[in-house]
Amino acid sequence: xxxxxxxxxxxxxxEPRYGYGVIQEVTRLSEGRITLQAGTLYAALDRLVAxxxxxxxxxxxxxxxxxxxxxxxxxxxxxxxxxxxRLRASVxxxxxxxxxxxxxxxxxVSS
Amino acid sequence: xxDRLARRYAxxxxxxxxxxxxxxxxxxxxxxxxxxxxxxxxxEILNLIGYGLRARLGRPASTAxxxxxxxxxxASGLLGAAAAARLGWEFAPSLASTAESQDxxxxxxxxxxxxxxxxxxxxxxxxxxxQTIYGFADYxxxxxxxxxxxxxxxxxxxxxxxAAGWDVHGDVTFEEEVASETPIGTxxxxxxxxxxxxxxxxxxxxxxxxxxxxxxxxxxxxxxAPVWLTGVxxxxxxxxxxxxxxxxxxxxxxxxxxxxxxxxxxxxxWTAAVWTLGSALLGGLWNLDLDRPADEFVWLSLRSLTGxxxxxxxxxxxxxxxxxxxxxxxxxxxxxxGVVVISGWQSAAAAACTPSGPPDxxxxxxxxxxxxxxxxxxxxxxxxxxxxxQAAIARVWGTRSFSFHYDPTDEEYRHAYCxxxxxxxxxxxxxxxxxxxxLSSPGVFPALEDEVSPMPGVLAVVHGRAAA
Numbered sequence: 001x002x003x004x005x006x007x008x009x010x011x012x013x014x015e016p017r018y019g020y021g022v023i024q025e026v027t028r029l030s031e032g033r034i035t036l037q038a039g040t041l042y043a044a045l046d047r048l049v050a051x052x053x054x055x056x057x058x059x060x061x062x063x064x065x066x067x068x069x070x071x072x073x074x075x076x077x078x079x080x081x082x083x084x085x086r087l088r089a090s091v092x093x094x095x096x097x098x099x100x101x102x103x104x105x106x107x108x109v110s111s
Numbered sequence: 112x113x114d115r116l117a118r119r120y121a122x123x124x125x126x127x128x129x130x131x132x133x134x135x136x137x138x139x140x141x142x143x144x145x146x147x148x149x150x151x152x153x154x155e156i157l158n159l160i161g162y163g164l165r166a167r168l169g170r171p172a173s174t175a176x177x178x179x180x181x182x183x184x185x186a187s188g189l190l191g192a193a194a195a196a197r198l199g200w201e202f203a204p205s206l207a208s209t210a211e212s213q214d215x216x217x218x219x220x221x222x223x224x225x226x227x228x229x230x231x232x233x234x235x236x237x238x239x240x241x242q243t244i245y246g247f248a249d250y251x252x253x254x255x256x257x258x259x260x261x262x263x264x265x266x267x268x269x270x271x272x273x274a275a276g277w278d279v280h281g282d283v284t285f286e287e288e289v290a291s292e293t294p295i296g297t298x299x300x301x302x303x304x305x306x307x308x309x310x311x312x313x314x315x316x317x318x319x320x321x322x323x324x325x326x327x328x329x330x331x332x333x334x335x336a337p338v339w340l341t342g343v344x345x346x347x348x349x350x351x352x353x354x355x356x357x358x359x360x361x362x363x364x365x366x367x368x369x370x371x372x373x374x375x376x377x378x379x380x381w382t383a384a385v386w387t388l389g390s391a392l393l394g395g396l397w398n399l400d401l402d403r404p405a406d407e408f409v410w411l412s413l414r415s416l417t418g419x420x421x422x423x424x425x426x427x428x429x430x431x432x433x434x435x436x437x438x439x440x441x442x443x444x445x446x447x448x449g450v451v452v453i454s455g456w457q458s459a460a461a462a463a464c465t466p467s468g469p470p471d472x473x474x475x476x477x478x479x480x481x482x483x484x485x486x487x488x489x490x491x492x493x494x495x496x497x498x499x500x501q502a503a504i505a506r507v508w509g510t511r512s513f514s515f516h517y518d519p520t521d522e523e524y525r526h527a528y529c530x531x532x533x534x535x536x537x538x539x540x541x542x543x544x545x546x547x548x549x550l551s552s553p554g555v556f557p558a559l560e561d562e563v564s565p566m567p568g569v570l571a572v573v574h575g576r577a578a579a
Binding site for chain 2: 019051062
């Protein structure tokens with residue numbers, strides 16, 4: 001799973017959001033590391049909709065401009081869960097290796 | 112201010128297929144933009160172009176569609192470049208005027224009577240008929256005491272060309288076969304300047320019969336592609352690739368969710384694209400010759416895509432579109448059929464005729480690029496007269512081939528007398544015999560006429576339209 005995909009699924013996990021809402025939420029969750037471009041966001045959303053991980057929710061019009069909300073499907077939640085497990089396992093493996101390095105006193109490692 | 116920004120975003124959003132998505136994205140883009148922004152950033156523009164073109168293809172989860180679209184765009188780009196190049200060659204400067212403006216004949220052969228010259232088609236078959244090469248014009252001087260020393264004369268010509276600003280490539284190569292029954296001395300070199308390539312050959316054949324030629328000092332002048340033609344071809348290629356991408360995208364979106372149509376259309380698309388790339392590659396490689404100008408290979412690749420191969424590929428593409436949506440493909444199919452019919456069956460309708468003698472000269476504009484000539488000789492000419500006439504034909508430096516025809520059922524009679532149509536009744540029995548003569552380049556004709564028409568028994572020397 002590519003990083004923008006991961007963050008979009010994460011942003012949609014608790015509630016449906018529309019385009020700009022997803023971009024804002026991803027920026028907030030990633031602590032400013034990820035700023036999605038509109039093109040990237042909608043290409044990912046289209047792909048996720050085609051894969052059945054995300055589906056269109058309600059549509060509304062605000063200030064004369066259309067807003068379409070997207071929500072996570074249960075398949076999407078499963079996929080995000082699996083990806084999270086995978087990342088957790090990776091993080092744990094790397095953490096253990098770094099701890100070993102610290103024990104052997106091999107160069108600086110924070111905390 | 113926001114209106115102007117909205118208009119600018121809307122402009123770049125046209126890379127996306129028409130639909131609600133454009134408005135949805137416009138709203139998102141405007142919400143993302145900080146208040147002081149008046150125009151999209153470069154990064155935003157690239158992002159919209161890239162993902163917009165991707166969105167044109169539909170099928171957002173498919174990677175295969177991107178691969179095939181890239182292949183299709185590459186192929187349609189090549190076809191676009193080929194079409195543009197074909198058109199562009201029509202406006203390439205004529206070989207004759209270029210050579211004239213440089214006083215080339217005088218530079219190479221000062222104070223001599225120079226034969227040949229003239230114009231040529233952009234591409235012609237090479238001497239052995241195996242390859243296609245840039246069209247060329249043959250220039251030569253009949254031997255005299257100065258030119259018979261082929262080596263010294265070639266070196267003089269080389270120095271004169273170098274002094275006139277030509278790039279001379281390598282030294283004069285001299286080869287001698289003294290042991291042979293007719294000793295041969297050959298001196299060659301080549302030079303180039305301003306898109307022209309000059310290939311010099313001086314030959315002296317010793318111990319020849321008095322009625323045969325003992326060689327000549329000569330050069331072949333060929334034209335390479337003018338610089339602007341590259342721009343024309345690149346532009347055509349870019350337009351072709353873009354159009355190909357959009358059409359492919361339309362077909363892909365249109366057939367999305369229909370497995371049968373997708374399979375057939377994609378199969379045809381693959382075949383057409385691979386065929387295009389293969390034809391271009393083979394067309395170029397077949398004619399690749401490391402001793403020739405390097406750019407010739409590229410133009411020959413493109414050239415191999417016009418004509419029959421191109422029509423076949425386009426037909427395949429039209430069928431693929433017809434599978435997606437029959438109604439859309441009909442105008443394209445009609446147009447393509449029309450073009451093929453007009454270019455293919457033009458000559459099929461030649462009318463029958465009843466000749467009574469050699470044909471009149473063709474209008475000059477119809478034969479300036481023809482490399483076919485015919486020498487007509489009276490039926491009651493003697494064997495000796497025919498031998499002398501034939502020796503005269505062979506004596507002309509630029510004669511490549513000749514064949515004698517006396518049987519009115521020969522296919523060549525139709526072209527010699529009736530523009531390709533049949534001869535009525537037994538009219539063919541009474542008209543003069545003739546030689547069909549192949550010329551190395553169209554400008555050779557005046558030399559043939561000068562050499563052969565005074566021969567006894569010869570009735571006419573005619574520059575003919577080439578047999579199709």
